[in-house]
Amino acid sequence: MSPSSTPGAVGAPRPRAExxxxxxxxxxxxxxxxxxxxxxxxxxxxxxSRGRIRNIDASTALGMPxxxxxxxxxxxxxLNPKAGNYFGPDGSLRLLQDExxxxxxxxxALVVAETPEQARAAAAALRVTCDxxxxxxxxxxxxxxxxxxxTAFGPEADIGDLSAELAASxxxxxxxxxxxxxxxxxxxxxxxxxxxxxxxxxxxxxxxxAFSVSEVLAALWSLDRERVHVRSEHVGGGFGGKGAxxxxxxxxxxxxxxxxxxxxxxxxxxxxxxxxxxxxRTDQLMTVGADADGRLRAIHHRAAYALSPLSEYIEWCTEQxxxxxxxxxxxxxxxxxxxxxxxxxSMRGPGATPGSFALESAIDEVAERLDMDPLELRLRNxxxxxxxxxxxFSTRRLVSCMREGARRxxxxxRDRHPRRRREGPLxxxxxxxxxxxxxxxxxxxxxxxxxxxxxFTVSVGASDIGTGARTALTAVAADALAVSTExxxxxxxxxxxxxxxxxxxxxGTTSWSFAITEAAKELQKNLDDPVRPITATVDTTTRIxxxxxxxxxxxxxxxxxxxxxxxxxxxxxxxxxxxxxxxRVINPLLARSxxxxxxxxxxxxxxxxxxxxxxxxGRLANGDFAGYHIAAHADVPDIEADFVPDYEPQDPSGxxxxxxxxxxxxxxxxxxxxxxxxxxxxxxxxxRLDRVLEQATVVADELRAG
Numbered sequence: 001m002s003p004s005s006t007p008g009a010v011g012a013p014r015p016r017a018e019x020x021x022x023x024x025x026x027x028x029x030x031x032x033x034x035x036x037x038x039x040x041x042x043x044x045x046x047x048x049s050r051g052r053i054r055n056i057d058a059s060t061a062l063g064m065p066x067x068x069x070x071x072x073x074x075x076x077x078x079l080n081p082k083a084g085n086y087f088g089p090d091g092s093l094r095l096l097q098d099e100x101x102x103x104x105x106x107x108x109a110l111v112v113a114e115t116p117e118q119a120r121a122a123a124a125a126l127r128v129t130c131d132x133x134x135x136x137x138x139x140x141x142x143x144x145x146x147x148x149x150x151t152a153f154g155p156e157a158d159i160g161d162l163s164a165e166l167a168a169s170x171x172x173x174x175x176x177x178x179x180x181x182x183x184x185x186x187x188x189x190x191x192x193x194x195x196x197x198x199x200x201x202x203x204x205x206x207x208x209x210a211f212s213v214s215e216v217l218a219a220l221w222s223l224d225r226e227r228v229h230v231r232s233e234h235v236g237g238g239f240g241g242k243g244a245x246x247x248x249x250x251x252x253x254x255x256x257x258x259x260x261x262x263x264x265x266x267x268x269x270x271x272x273x274x275x276x277x278x279x280x281r282t283d284q285l286m287t288v289g290a291d292a293d294g295r296l297r298a299i300h301h302r303a304a305y306a307l308s309p310l311s312e313y314i315e316w317c318t319e320q321x322x323x324x325x326x327x328x329x330x331x332x333x334x335x336x337x338x339x340x341x342x343x344x345x346s347m348r349g350p351g352a353t354p355g356s357f358a359l360e361s362a363i364d365e366v367a368e369r370l371d372m373d374p375l376e377l378r379l380r381n382x383x384x385x386x387x388x389x390x391x392x393f394s395t396r397r398l399v400s401c402m403r404e405g406a407r408r409x410x411x412x413x414r415d416r417h418p419r420r421r422r423e424g425p426l427x428x429x430x431x432x433x434x435x436x437x438x439x440x441x442x443x444x445x446x447x448x449x450x451x452x453x454x455x456f457t458v459s460v461g462a463s464d465i466g467t468g469a470r471t472a473l474t475a476v477a478a479d480a481l482a483v484s485t486e487x488x489x490x491x492x493x494x495x496x497x498x499x500x501x502x503x504x505x506x507x508g509t510t511s512w513s514f515a516i517t518e519a520a521k522e523l524q525k526n527l528d529d530p531v532r533p534i535t536a537t538v539d540t541t542t543r544i545x546x547x548x549x550x551x552x553x554x555x556x557x558x559x560x561x562x563x564x565x566x567x568x569x570x571x572x573x574x575x576x577x578x579x580x581x582x583x584r585v586i587n588p589l590l591a592r593s594x595x596x597x598x599x600x601x602x603x604x605x606x607x608x609x610x611x612x613x614x615x616x617x618g619r620l621a622n623g624d625f626a627g628y629h630i631a632a633h634a635d636v637p638d639i640e641a642d643f644v645p646d647y648e649p650q651d652p653s654g655x656x657x658x659x660x661x662x663x664x665x666x667x668x669x670x671x672x673x674x675x676x677x678x679x680x681x682x683x684x685x686x687x688r689l690d691r692v693l694e695q696a697t698v699v700a701d702e703l704r705a706g
Contacts, residue, residue, distance in 0.1 A: 009475035009485045010653070013589035017471045017490075018234070018464075027234045030206040031191035031266040038193065039068055041255050041265040042119035043247070044109040044126050045275060046101045049135035049618025050340045053099040056109055057127035064125060066118035068259050072109040073098050077254050083219035084311065085244055087152065091310035092343045093220060095250050101130060102310055103342045104619040105274030107247055112255045112263060135340040135618045139281050141304040149305075149334040150314050157322045157388040160329030165298035169289030173365045177286065177358035178684045181306070181611040182279040183623075184347055185630055187466075188236025189272050192249035195262035200227045205249045208238045209502020211461045214495035216245035217253060233493035235465040235503075239601070240277075240346035242465070243504045247275055273623035277345030278611060280306040280315050282354045286362035294372050296327040296381045301359060304335040308343035315344065316351030320359055323436045323553060324398075326383035340618060346504060348601055349664035352437050357605075357685060360433035360668035365681065373416050374672065375406055378434055386551040394550035397581035398434060400644040401557035405432070405579040408640065409559040418679035426563040428574075429677025435665030436553040439583070439648070439656040442507050443541040445498035446515035448477070448523045452532040455487045458519075461500030462492040462512040467659065468590040469509065475586055476513045476653065480520035499539065506554065506657030509586070513655055515540045545650075552650050554661045555581040558599065558669040564677040569689035571674055573603055576666065577640045583648035583656030591658055595641045598662020604631035605663070606670040610686050 021027045028034070058070040076096035084090040095107050108128055113119035140146070166172055192205040201221065207213045207230070214228040221228075230249075235242065248265040255263040267275065287300040303317035318332035347353070367374040382399055385392050406412065414430050415421065421428040446460040458477045462469050470490050478485045491497060501511040515538055523536035561575040576599050585591045608629035612621045622628045641662070647654040667685060675681050680695040 009478040010586050012475065012587065014471055014475065014587055015589065016468045017474060029188055029234050029236055030193065030204050030232065033193060033204045035193055035262050037261055039112050039114060039259060039261045039263045040116040040119045041252060041263050042111045042116065042123040043107045043251065043265065043271060043275065044111065044123050044128065045271065046104055046106040046108050046130070047619060048101055048130055048132045049104045049137070051101045051130045051132045053101065053108060054129045054131050060125045061111055061122040064118065064122045066114035067122045068112045068114070070109055070111050070126065071255060071258060072096055077257050079220045080222050083216060085216070087150065087312035090343070092308070093216065093245060093250060095247060096254065103308065103340055104617065105342055107251060107275065110251050110255055112259055116266065137339055137341065137613060137615065137618055139283055139304065139306045139337055139339065141283055141285070141302065141335055143337045146304065146335050146337045149336040150312055153314055153316050156318070156334065157330045157332040159388055162298050162300055162329040162331050165329040166287065166289040169297045170292040171366060171369045172287065172289045173362050173369065174285070174287040175362060175365060175683055177284045177361055179282045179354040179357060180685060181281045182347060182605065182609045183273055183611055183628060184239040184241030184278065186237030186239055186241055189267045189269060190242065190246050190248045190276055191264065191266040192246070192252045193262055193264035194249060194252035194256045196256055200229060201253055203230045203249050203253065205230055205232050206235050206242055207232045207246065208235065208243045208463050208465055208504055210463065210493055210495040211500050212502050213245045213249065217249065220250065221253070228495065230495040231493060232463060235463060238465040238503065239348045240350060240504060243346055243502060244277070269625060270623050273628065274620055275342070277343060279347035280344035282315065282317055284317060284358040286358050288362045288366050290366050290370065292370065294370055294377045294380050296325055298329040299325065299327050300331045302333045303355065303358070304337050306339050306341055306344065307336040308341050309338045311343045313344050314351070315354070317355030317358065319351055319438065320355055320436055322388040323386065324359070324434060325381040326387050330388055348598060349437065349660040352435060352660065352664040353605065353667065356433060356435040356664050357668045357671065360435070360665065361671055361683065364431065364672045364675065374432060375402060375411055378402060389551065391549065391551045394552045394650045395583070395646055395648055396555065397644050397646050398555040398557065401555055401579040401581055402434060404644060405557040405559050405577055409577045411559065418676050425567065426565055427677040428561070428563055429673045429675065430559065430561045431669050431672025431676050432557060432559045433665040433668035433672060434555070434557045435661065436555050437506055437661045437664055439510070439552045439554050440507055441511045441514050441544055442501035443539065443544060444500040444511045444515040445537065445539045446512065446519040447535055447537040448516070448519045449533045449535040450523060450527060455489060456481055456483065457489045457491065458516060459491040459497045460512050460515055461495060461497040462508065463503040464492060465503045467503065467594060468587065469503065472509055472586045472590060473512055473516060477516050477520065480517045506660045508657065510651060510655050510657050513653060514651065517652055518543060548650055550650065552648065554656050554658060556661050556665050558665045560669040560673040562670060562673040562677055564674060564692065569692035571607055571687055571692060573637045573670060575638050576603065578662060579642055579644055580658065580661055581644050581646045582658040582661060583646050583651065584654035585643050586655060591643065592641050594658055595662035596639050598660070599639055599641065599666045600631050600636055602663045602666020603635065603670060605685060606667040607686050
């Protein structure tokens, strides 16, 4: 019998359960779910970065064919101003509540009509006049409004005598690294259809956590959560951009309430860019001191990121400085800079992705100044316990990742000096980076029913955003119940299934799997009962150790080979290899797909992605796929990804999450490879052609002058 049809499904490379349905078009997403009596909404968004609405003239729009009405701040239903997200009240949810325009792209009005075409035409006829106020997009660590970031994720590091250790160092690197604003760029645009019935609100929405969206909607409308029903059965990507309650579902709920019909809002690509969250810009200063033998003495990571005054958020760039390397003195300082921007949110590898670019670039610069192999420098500074907290690691297979990755990549044959390898006119370079990402579980609820026909129905409020959650959870349930996968039916993507963590933070699968395995244990206590069906339900809230005695992280080592054309500045990634330690792997096929996708996103971050704003207006100048560059097929090289044997002792099944770890170290590895090819360091992402040429010109001028 095949591994897919026998107990022991965890570890088997099974294809996605819903794959055939997706490729044949049988799956319905939020934008195309059939629905009777459906009306359509079209957003009208602000074109200034800060100001106030003076007037909205809807007279022409209201007389156009099919138009049901126009909602704006003068007639929209009132929402609860205290509703918020994980960090507290969120002003970005209070749509159409007053005249204020806090950022370019802020929804000013919603036109509702019988068809999307009629709604769009009427929206174009709406006349909005605004008073423009000065806006501020200037991200600087020394900005007068800058403040310490929230420490909800943990305190900053401050161990050892930083000044003394830096003074005693043979080499000190102090450099500044910058990363741009980035868009999530999920394939499926945000969409939602909402209707009301007998005091209940129902939504079919594109999101990463139906239960959390139902909680926010309930708070906005001051309803009991049980009266809010959100479904998101199939989601075409999210990467963090659909992790919160989006404007599409808030506005659709308001329109449906006002007009007494189901209302669907499907955003255009441009609206997704300007109206939904992004990864914030960062400005990071790294100071690293080391002895002549490569022993690190001091790490000082100061990071600033852009924030909206509307809501709290943490771009935790400094976490890895506390985890990756041992040093007598480690200090981190994370600064939030409120600006007139849409509220940022988590994007794949939040904090760790821009943070690792700064830290791992600086570590390479230390190796450069010591004339030392960057791999050897990293191996020499591996901690035995968590450097700042002193906690032991629950598992730490980073050295295995580095050594196995180096072996497969052929690192030993690399000349560590730059500009030594050429192929015709091209410069060839290779680089590496390591990274970590925090792991764990959050509370979730799962139910398992033993049916009369011998099958089991597993219900959990999980989200499948294209990662294969159904397939992975089927394997987890089959192993927990010691049955074949054919006897498992999975129900997910519905807030009525109960409280569940969303697909985010590399904690979705681990949280849902923990709940499923615990429910299976409860069910097995009663399986001898001949009466069917039997259901066992478990809420893991009281079963989670929220302050464990060991540090739980996932790890990676990424190796990159690039070519650089010195005549044009063009950088091409030729090879990427990633080795990952992520606990026990549920499904190697899906897991590899996850980390390869993450590495492609890291490649795009390194070379392409950058939201550009007009400094005069604050508006996006490249808010579509024509202007915002992501890695296309021709940009993606030969990618190898694999996993070192690992088992997470904090988890009853040995699992850890892996959604973020593929992205987090890749940009740094590519940037380090570009240095090795050219001999010049790129400290600002993306590594555009003009930046490569500018740096080459600076180096040439210095050589001529010296």
